[in-house]
Amino acid sequence: MKSTEPAWHEFALQLNYAGSLEAHFGAARIVDQSGGSRVTEFTASGERWTAKLYYQESGICDPGDVLPTGTAWEFDGVREHRIAIQRHGEEDPVGEQKLNAHIRPRWDGMRVEQSDGSRRKLDVPFREGVNVVLSGSNVDAQRYQPLLRGAATALGLNPGHFRDPHDSSTVRDGERYVRVHCDASGPIHARDGPIAQMGHLLENDRSGYRKVVQNDDNDHGENLPGYYHTVTLGPSRVREAFPEHTVPVEIKHYYAREALSRSKDDPLRHPKLGVSYQVSRWDGSVGVTPDELADLERELDRTLRAVLEDAGVTMTPGAGGGPFVEDAYFDADLTELEESEQPPKLNLTRIRNEQESIVIRQLMANGGLSEVEEEALGTLVTDGGKVSPADIAEEHSRHVGSVRRALRRIDDMVEREYGSVSLRSPHVAEMVHDAVQQFREASRSVTEAAGQALLSAERGLSDATSALMTWCAKHGVDVDNRGEAIEAIRLGEIDSDRRRPGDPLRGVRWELREGLKRWLESGRDREAFANATVRWREEDRGRRSLPASAILR
Known part of the structure; x- marks a missing residue:
């Protein structure tokens, strides 16, 4: 394969040199002797470069006559130094091949002043030394440290101060x-x-x-x-x-x-x-x-x-x-x-197929989405900010434990981090959105069918019938064509905290009794309710079903 060699654009290093403050002291002496700055030229790899040493004010708090480490401090206040390094104009007409070394003293126990005037202690990973932020553009990354040492030598500053960076040194850009x-x-x-x-x-x-x-x-x-x-x-x-x-x-x-x-x-x-x-x-x-x-x-x-x-x-x-x-x-x-x-190979087709396979597998597992899973995914699809399991639980009046369990069951589609949860990618979000919409459309169809059967039987809604229809809509109730008998009741997921030792059907029975109450208040026959098949889901036992009569007795 043929290609071209990329070039370096921006690059930056955070360099720590531990053991001594001599780099700072030496730069201060040169600046004072030179009236505030010094400019020179040097050669590196056959190229001409310029170097300028100058200073700037610092936010480091004045340590007084002696540093916390015991080293004498012979300055009024604290200054920081910079070395501007640039390819000579005759060899770089564009003028964009350059570096800048920002040299700052460091000692254990030093304090710095914040923009609001407050002061804080700065963490220093060694007893004494200097920190150098070395940044630039259009220069090979391997040349940054050698060019710093070359510039230091030309300026009269010991290049040995800038050898052997401390382990805390890192690339910043x-x-x-x-x-x-x-x-x-x-x-x-x-x-x-x-x-x-x-x-x-x-x-x-x-x-x-x-x-x-x-x-x-x-x-x-x-x-x-x-x-x-x-x-x-x-x-x-x-x-x-x-x-x-x-x-x-x-x-x-x-x-x-x-x-x-x-x-x-x-x-x-x-x-x-x-x-x-x-x-x-x-x-x-x-x-x-x-x-x-x-x-x-x-x-x-x-x-x-x-x-x-x-x-x-x-x-x-x-x-x-x-x-x-x-x-x-x-x-x-x-x-x-x-x-x-x-x-x-940037195989985005493979990644797309893997994500689609994950969504399809999750949606098909155990016969489709549970009610809590559908609610959680619906929130993740529509919410634009950070979402936590507690947020989802509050939105849908669920126990947060039920939401967390539902999220674990659809773990491949979501990512959880630091108390928040999100869908894996926009592509997954689009597929989930379609699936949730289909789920809700199916639920609406069931609800409309149940409501129509009840409405045709009632020929006008009483308060009791309206309450019954609300309950039927919530639980996806299937009724016969005349609206006189229930064929199926879907309760969704039953929270584990509503089950008791020796009475595992407690939560299911509570929901059924609420529905039976509304059924009877609307003037319907108890037996027509008791003959219905009840379907629900439990975290540890999966999907379950029993006749309503077996649960209510």
Whole structure:
């Protein structure tokens, strides 16, 4: 398979260097000696770079003369330092190949001031050291730390302060991208394309990290199909599509704001397809060693290529004969991939079929939905916010234990987390919606048939008959054509807390007595009620049925 090598766009590291505050002290001395800032040049891998060291005010509280760790503090207040690192303008006319290192002192027991003026203690995973947030764009991720050390050396700061990051150091952001010709990118952002389909099949119905965006209008209100289309997948969704992958990602097709004003000869007229690491979407982390950075790059690239392959973009020529457009930082040439770089197949049809199979299997199990299951699914389909079992129970006047048991029985269709419950995906939600509608239509048909039989027999509704019809509607009662005898009574699920040792039919009997009371009050014969078949469901024994006479005696 031929593909192109994606390029790094944004990237950021959170680096902790433990053991000493010398990096902070050294930066302070250089800034003071240089009148507030120092600018220099250096060479890295044969390239020219510039570096500027400067300072900014800090929200770290003044520790006084001595830190809580016992180290002397010889400054009035606290300042933080930055090193701006940029490719020399003669070698990067665009000016977007750059990094910035934000250097902050850290010590055990330090306090910081909040925006509202309050103060809090900051957790520091070591006794003393510095924290460096190193962020940038259009630079290979493996070069960030070496470039920081090269800049430090050129500025007169010991590069040894920025070696051997502490284990608490992590990647905070990272995006790999390709630039696709605008004539070839349509299948990526199409309504049936991989971005939309992943959102439809792999996104939780209402989870906190759900993000599917399909915006075809730019900031000026002009229509540009595919202007900003994204889908965000948390770790479990990523593994569903790519079993070997772990990190949460955002897959994004997007144009520059000024794209429509550019000619097709300008790279900015053509969209990017990017895959970025989403650190806020999980509790895990990615470390900063070369091997860990390589693993992250591999997952991002494999995901990106899988999307391209699914959309058929690698086989679709653009205006210039190829699907990709070269820019200042992305090389559009196609190369043959090594076997280890081959992307996984994005088999969305398989995922769709699996979800449909799950729904069908659940709906067919034990003869269909119980009343509590139908109520729970109905709420999940129609409610747009966070829903808990207690919310469902309150809405339908059910015991919360009954709702939880019903949710366990339909476990494959729903996801439960932190006291909330949601449907597995929008595709599952659509299938469930159809099933619930069919269930309710069937219930209405039964109710209408029962009501019509009663109405024709009564020739006008008394209060007693109206009460009886309400009870019949609730329990899906089947009556004969004349409305004089009941053939079947469906009670749905009977809560286990309404059953007693030695009297397992207590809850069923209570419901029947209510119905019998209304039947008799409307002037009907007791025997016609007692001959009915009663059907209900119990959690531990499944569906059951008995003659009403056997339950009432």
